[in-house]
Amino acid sequence: MSEIHIAGRVVINLWRILRHEVTLNVYTFENVAYHVLHQREPLFSFKQLSTWYKQPAHKNRWRVIEFYLTRVNGNLAIMKQLDLIGQTSEFARVFGIEFYHVLSRGSQYRVESMMLRIAKPMSLIAVSPSVQQRAQQKAPECIPLTLEPQSRFYSNPVIVLDFQSLYPSIMIAYNYCFSTCLGRVENLAHAHEGMFDFGCTSLGIDPKQLKDLRNDITISPNGVVFVKSKVRRGILPIMVQDILNTRIMVKKSMKLNKEDKALERLLHARQLGLKLIANVTYGYTSASFSGRMPCIEVGDSIVRKARETLERAISLVENTKKWGAEVVYGDTDSLFILLKGRSKEDAFRIGQEMCDAVTNDNPKPIKLKFEKVYLPCVLQTKKRYVGFMYETPDQKEPVFDAKGIETVRRDTCTAVSKILERSIKILFTSRDISAVRNYVQSQCKKLIDGRANIQDCIFAKEYRGMAGYKPGACVPALEIARKNLVVDRRSEPRVGERVPYLIVYGPPGLPLIQLVRKPDIFLSDPSMRLNATYYITKQILPPLNRIFALLGVDVFKWYQDMPRSTKVAPVAPVNVAQKKGMISQYFSTMNCAICEELTKNNVCDACRRDPQNVVTTLNTKISKWERAFNSISQICASCQGVPQDNQNCTSLDCPLLFRLHRGKQDMVKAEQYREFIAKLF
DNA sequence: GGTGCGACCTAA
């Protein structure tokens, strides 16, 4: 990790650590100093430094010394600002591992450190499966619930509720652990036949003992049996409970010690460490790729129970008529609830009522927490949304809160995120689309005229090293590394380093990769111009359009309408949100029955005009559905039944049944489409 | 022109 080793000393590679500590576009010393210390530091070339150093009479040597001193002191200042040493020490204490191991080793090591301390007094030892055993473990079958959002602009309050530490809470509430798991129900029926598969190894249960236990077990929704805590309290529940309790204590203590800044920092580090370890405990159980003791039965049960918990919460919210609420989105442990025609104050009150109701509906310590109210907001797709956030009823000014969209991503340049954020803010505050249009057009003009800030147009992406790419990969960072190597073989970027680049104009038809330039090359060559067309049509407009198309606005048209002679007319790409066919509150549109484009009619004009194309499109769809249907295996994995005649499978949650159901729906659709084609001619 | 794949980065 540190690349430098000194016996008896801990050597810290600050740059590598900062990659995890702060999210930045580039991790050069200057950039980190600017963002963490809020100080501008100069960067001189080696050539310049050498010149100064070698000048006669050492006239400028002090500059070189000062330059390096600034860096040394700056590094220390950065570490101090982030409380790196304090935090690492505290983590070491909380997890019970060495200081250096906090930085150098992964989260499995942390979990094991805590878990084995509890296991040993109970005379339990950990299984250590071989690589082969791990590879032969059953594949996971359960996935968290992520609802398809109703993708549109919401002018009414949307409240966001989420379960507090859901996975740890589930372990505690239902006593899910390696040490309490009896395996799958279907295996227990044959327990008298001997050992059966369990996790990476196998398990044998004495049938007589099993009979005595029959009233002291619970069965997870995916059919895995656990003993209740009166039989044996699981190690993971004990550990996680301990962690969560301690965290609550630490947080209380933080409130009491607000004056003592040093103590407060220490306590903050402590509670953060506790939170991290609680969250990765689940990851440990389902680390099927690299884990040292994964157990799919335990991991899957946690996910499946969490899913069930969220589903129950959704139905409770939607079926309580007095709230008049509608769940519009949810992911793993969160609920987004639309309250039509309610005020912000109502939202806070009702949201709290919902939290209390759902919390009461679940065993301790599962708790639904009021997170925030969005007013207004846009739900774009799964895991992508943005809104004006209020966290308390008396908060006057909202906070801009974005998840997953380009304002928080590092794979676009700053110009994109700045323009997107500004546009959304204009929309949210003024609700005036023409104001947004004016702003966007003025920014495009700036780019076209070459007045844009070049700093804002720099992309930076992580370099994976020469061996990190598939042959033929077309990646700017790799391209630049290759070019660097030609000049100086020491100048290859480090693995994990974020490599900056720009896109310049070139002759038409050239692939994008050949328009990639390093910033210093770009600056030193006056003939190079920023590729304004690329920046506008490929970077700035598409993310804007993903938001504003939901309001029925065509952002690309704004660009085309700009008074300018030499512009290139861009083609608006069809994005997922459009495909999914939002019905915005401003326009009544629907999806074309054939191509799923937005249309005012049942079938869009394009499909109407070209019947042959329609036939091809539909036939492709039909064959896809049929393939999918035929691929469904006919033996239900969880109930071992034959679900063709739905009678044999009693479990409503049976995943195969679900897939069959979907498959049948698809087949019905295929049939309808066949009829449609027949009618067409 | 559609599709599949690789690359990147984020949500949870």
Place this chain on the structure above:
DNA sequence: TTAGTTAGGTCGCACC
């Protein structure tokens, strides 16, 4: 010689 997980969206290119 050590590594927590999966889901999801988007872009650019190669291929058919």
